[in-house]
Amino acid sequence: MKIIxxxxxxxxxxxxxxxxxxxxxxxxxxxxxxIGDDFASKTYVRMKRKKCLDANINSYLFEYSNSIDEKTIIxxxxxxxxxxxxxGILVQLPLPKHISIKTVIEAIDPNKDIDGFHPINVxxxxxxxxxxxxxxxxxxxxxxxxxxxxxLTGKHVVIIGRSNLVGKPLFAMLxxxxxxxxxxxxxxxxxxxxxxxxxxxxxxxxAAIGKANFITKDFIKKGSIVIDVGINYENQSDxxxxxxxxxxxxxxxxxCSYITxxxxxVGPMTIAMLLKNSLICHKKNKKYE
Ligand code: GUN
Numbered sequence: 466m467k468i469i470x471x472x473x474x475x476x477x478x479x480x481x482x483x484x485x486x487x488x489x490x491x492x493x494x495x496x497x498x499x500i501g502d503d504f505a506s507k508t509y510v511r512m513k514r515k516k517c518l519d520a521n522i523n524s525y526l527f528e529y530s531n532s533i534d535e536k537t538i539i540x541x542x543x544x545x546x547x548x549x550x551x552x553g554i555l556v557q558l559p560l561p562k563h564i565s566i567k568t569v570i571e572a573i574d575p576n577k578d579i580d581g582f583h584p585i586n587v588x589x590x591x592x593x594x595x596x597x598x599x600x601x602x603x604x605x606x607x608x609x610x611x612x613x614x615x616x617l618t619g620k621h622v623v624i625i626g627r628s629n630l631v632g633k634p635l636f637a638m639l640x641x642x643x644x645x646x647x648x649x650x651x652x653x654x655x656x657x658x659x660x661x662x663x664x665x666x667x668x669x670x671x672a673a674i675g676k677a678n679f680i681t682k683d684f685i686k687k688g689s690i691v692i693d694v695g696i697n698y699e700n701q702s703d704x705x706x707x708x709x710x711x712x713x714x715x716x717x718x719x720x721c722s723y724i725t726x727x728x729x730x731v732g733p734m735t736i737a738m739l740l741k742n743s744l745i746c747h748k749k750n751k752k753y754e
Contacts, residue, residue: 467723468718468726469609469726471726471729482737483520486744494553495523495551496524498541499526500538500557500560501531504706505696512736522744542554542556552746552750555579556569558630576746580600580742582600591637598745599634601739601742602630604742605738607635609734613723618648620669621648623671624652625679626673627654661684670689670690671692672712673694674711679695679713681716684717689722693725693727694711710727714727
């Protein structure tokens with residue numbers, strides 16, 4: 466069994482981004498919109514901004530209370546679309562119920578859609594275009610597999626979780642008729658029958674369910690590869706929170722050929738891809754240099 470060290474791979478990518486930004490003297494700007502006081506969202510935003518700082522990317526935080534109205538957010542996004550120092554706009558999800566995620570995402574200029582959530586960019590991913598913005602977590606997983614020299618050609622990839630953020634775009638990316646891809650992809654979700662049987666037929670399992678330790682060892686074929694996308698916060702008796710994945714890591718790890726840990730697996734790659742996308746958007750949008 467080998468552990469895929471996502472943190473190490475991510476740190477190297479971030480260093481390359483930083484070196485490029487410094488050597489070319491680029492002024493890359495990322496706007497982050499955070500609404501409400503969700504613990505996980507605040508944590509992610511803090512981590513994302515810390516890595517921006519490490520990579521010499523300027524991040525601008527716009528924080529709003531839970532009760533903010535939709536129009537204020539849309540007006541802010543329009544202003545950021547027209548702001549030359551901003552290359553990318555990130556609206557941290559989830560949003561409060563009274564704000565439409567569809568309206569918010571569609572308001573973002575597709576060329577500043579750093580998360581790759583805009584329908585135009587999602588459509589391009591589905592069509593297999595290379596000149597689009599890929600969503601950060603699926604892109605991070607694809608690069609983790611590439612860097613680990615895992616060829617997906619003809620392999621059975623079982624994705625558990627059909628979210629717009631991970632499962633659906635990841636399916637579209639891994640199924641493409643491209644070198645080292647061409648996977649046979651099955652997406653499973655809460656209504657899937659015989660989930661265990663399907664998982665047992667996987668060469669690669671990608672767990673993106675959002676339930677701590679959901680994937681136990683009886684889901685795992687010996688020698689398979691396990692990618693754990695889960696970031697679940699478990700309350701500890703001392704009042705702190707511990708991060709655990711969707712995979713019962715301790716019991717699953719002996720069965721697989723490769724596994725990503727939580728933390729230090731997919732999570733750091735998601736952030737590295739955010740920085741990579743910021744640089745890509747900067748290059749596309751550099752109207753002012
Ligand atoms: N919430 C959970 N993951 C993400 C992400 O990748 N991007 C944004 N904007 N919100 C999230």
